Amino acid sequence: MGIIEEVPLFPQEKIKEEKALKDWSDIIFEVSVPLFGDIDDGRSTIREATIKTGKYYIDAAKAVPRIEVKSTNKEAVIYLKSNEKRLSEILDCIPYGLINKQLTGIGATYLEMHSSRNSIIVTPTRTLAYNKSLKEPDKYLYVGTKLNGKTTSDKEIQDYLDRNIKPKKILVVADSLYKVIRTITNTGIDIYREYFLMVDEIDTLQSDNHFRPQLSNVVDYYFKFRQDNRALVSATIKGFSHPKLIEEPYITITCQSPLRRKINLLHTNNINQLLSDEIKRITKKYPNGKILIAYNSVQNALKTINLLLPELPRENFGILCSDASTDEVGNYKSVIENDRLTHKINFMTCAFFAGIDIEDKCHLIAVSNVSKGYSLLSINKMTQIYGRCRNGIISDTIIYNSNKKSFRYINNYKDKLKYKAQKVIDLLESADKLKEGDNDLTDLFSRIEKVIIEKADERFFFDTPIKLIRKNIDKKREISYFNIDALYEQMEVYSSLYSTKDALKEQLIKANHEVIFNEISFDVEELQTNEYDSRDIILNKVQLCKDKVLEMKRNNTLTDDLLNYEIRHTKRKEADYYKRIKAHYQYIDINYLADKLYDISLENKKSYRGVKNALSFWILDDNHSFKMQISEAFKDHSKKYSSQEIAEILKPIIKYHFFKTLNQSRLVGLFKIFFDWTYTQGKYLIKGTNPLAVPEPIKKISAKEEILYNYFEI
Known part of the structure; x- marks a missing residue:
């Protein structure tokens, strides 16, 4: 936009830039019209997107502009006629900022794919990115996991950059955005100024972040791009708790005639x-x-x-x-x-x-x-x-x-979650300062950090706990705003609709x-x-997982990387099976482990917790302080222990090592998996150790290991 040819249609706030403005080209106006000539001649813009010739007005009499800017100047509305099907009929590219396209199927992604600038288009799923790239495979580059299971390599990205294709159009699955940015940056290009970043279906990133936490990284990268070089797009944009996203310019794209079903x-x-x-x-x-x-x-x-x-x-x-x-x-x-x-x-x-x-x-x-x-x-x-x-x-x-x-705190639920998360972050940052230069405090805080972080977990009904804090791409702790958005959405949808x-x-x-x-x-x-009993089907699937694990072992390919691959590409019981194998395969005979985990694959998480703790206690070095304290406390195998006595003995030991106070039932449960025992006359008599008859460990957890939370679920 030429500074002499155009003036702002409405008073403008100076754009908040992460970098200082360097030249006149960095000065941008959110909405502008030509100073001379016809306002409808194709030189009017809305946040860097040009309105095509003859499209500035929505009516034949040219009395009603299709753009409305709200009094705050951060919000604008673009109106489409009921017979207008594509944004590309109206604009030459996607405007910057948050784009709430309340209409589906109007070709927002298509518009950016056919704009005249270099673009990186981020999608939440492989299907979405891959299918879009197939429209013109010679022009677009897809980055992510391919249909053959392999991922796009750095070399493939570099080869595309070296080809004589202008402008560059890269469609990338959210999880792989870092790879695109790293490769382009390594060529010496200032990606944050030379490329436009469009994040499509941002609402899906919000909703899915709790089980794909790397999705939050997309927003970290998003704010590294110039404000006029970035957009978040969705047909179902939800409210954001992220303070920077709240401040982003906002455009609603809507129709004169709302959908009536x-x-x-x-x-x-x-x-x-x-x-x-x-x-x-x-x-x-x-x-x-x-x-x-x-x-x-x-x-x-x-x-x-x-x-x-x-x-x-x-x-x-x-x-x-x-x-x-x-x-x-x-x-x-x-x-x-x-x-x-x-x-x-x-x-x-x-x-x-x-x-x-x-x-x-x-x-x-x-x-x-x-x-x-x-x-x-x-x-x-x-x-x-x-x-x-x-x-x-x-x-x-x-x-x-x-x-x-009912929910008591629906009105201020987001604020309560943010407050809870911030308190934990403040505590951890204070701990970081206290432990500087003090090895003893460093060891102590390393042991309790996980306990503190767990205090910032939240769950909706009986679902898996959702973390409220995260580490961003710069490894700094911050509130997990997307997870808070997802929790609030679940609660709000349930409360208001169901x-x-x-x-x-x-x-x-x-x-x-x-x-x-x-x-x-x-x-x-x-x-x-009418309930469909899928027990046999699930067992058959877990059996296939077991067979695959044993085959990996025979082929010497049983590694964390391969297990992580299987975890990512399976769900529920199968994924749980691979996760459980991963926890102990380096310590315990694989045939015993595979059989044991298969046997309990249909049982609840409490059953696995007992098995996991029993396995970890058995493979813990005999000279580890935790194991030594337990063994010393119950060295008299001729004595009978009541539940109360067991709880009184174990309570301080567990509290010292795990920073938790357990009730009597939980403490007796731990006793039962640490020792082989018999119950007589209302008391427990120790028969020996290793109640699960686990083979001798292949290797043991080091006696110097301080962070026992990595091995036990207490």
Whole structure:
């Protein structure tokens, strides 16, 4: 934008830059129009994106501009006409800042892929990035894990940079962004000024960060780019708790005529049974129609399919899911081919909720199940799913249940989480200062750091604890804002939509949708008998994991790297099995370990915790202070110990080494896995050590090991 030719349309705040402005080209105006000539001649801009000729106004009389800037000047709105399908018809590139494109399928990624500047486009999933890159494989570079399991190498990135391709367009999975930045930086290019960074589907990064913590690193890199060289984009942008993101310029892209859906809303006490009934009803009425079911639970998709077999043929079903679920879904694994569904009945998990196009006109069913917190859908997420169907749908159904559970702190929940996390960070930073130059304090704080960090964990219902602090790309501790966003979203969605049966209906009506509501209940016996028992299937899958581990051992390829690969590409029980193997395979005979972990693979986490602690105690060096204290305290094997006596003996030892105070039941539980024992006359008599009959260790945990939390779960 020329400084002489254009002036700001509205008063501008000086852009907050991480670096000092160096020349006139660094001065940017958020919205500008030509000083001379027609305002609609293609020289007007909105945050560095040029509005195309003849597109400045939304009406034929040229009375209503399509851009509205709010009084704060940080917020703007771009209006699209109902017949405008693509952003590329209006703009020449993506504006900078937060882009809330409330409309799906308007080609935001397409627009940046065809802009005239160098771009790095970050996506949350491989499917999204890879499919986009296939549009013009000679022009675009995909960076991430390929279909053959290999990842894009630094050399492949460098080869692309060396080719005579202008502008450069790199599509990268979020986990691999660091590799792109490292390679380009090593060429001497100032990537933060020479490339535009677009992060697509930022809401998915927020939601998935708690199980893919490296996703937060994307925002660390994002703020290294000039403010006019970066954008976060989504059709379902949620509120941010990150203070820098709150300050980002914000653009909403919306339509003159909001989407109005006709929704068949079904409330039930048996999700899978009602879902199977709906599928049967639709297939009977529309034998040639396709069905798309958005249900973020592979296990429940399989249960529903089981309810429909053999009445409906097995080949009718497909499941669109992440690669991590491939083994679990088996032959049901499906793909999108040429933007078409490949089966008559298609289940879809969250890996496909964003960034794909489906050309088939189909029956859409969205499912929210309160028993699976991760399957709950917000209204924005439902809109995003609806938008995958580019040519509309035949019927629109939402199936859900509810479960009354109140929350006391919904209004200030985010603030409480941030306060909790900041207190732990302050404590750890104070500890860092205190231990400088003091080896004794260094050892002490190294032992208690994990205990302190655990105090900043939070969980929603009974799900896995979510960490509230993280280390950024500069290895500095900070609040894990994305995890806080995800926790708040779960709570807010549950509270506002699923805590009563009428809440979702009321919110859909409020959003201007036509809602036809029905409640369909099933008796208790039907609920119980329809549960699909997958015990044998899970055991078979774990057996395959066991066989693979033993084969690795025979081939001398059993390493942390290979186990990490299997952990990343499996889910639930299989992933748990590999994690448990990894914890002890270097210390314990692999045949014993593989068998033992297989035997307990279907038991709960408490059972594994006991086995893990027993194994770790056995492989601990006999001269380790913890083992010596335990052995000395119970050296009299002829004495009978009451539960109270055991607790009194173990309590100070556990507190010293693990900084935790356990109740009597937990302490007696530890006694039982440390010793072989018999129970007589209401007391415990020690028969020996090694209650699990573990073979002699291959190697032992060092007697100097201070951080026992790496080996025990106390």
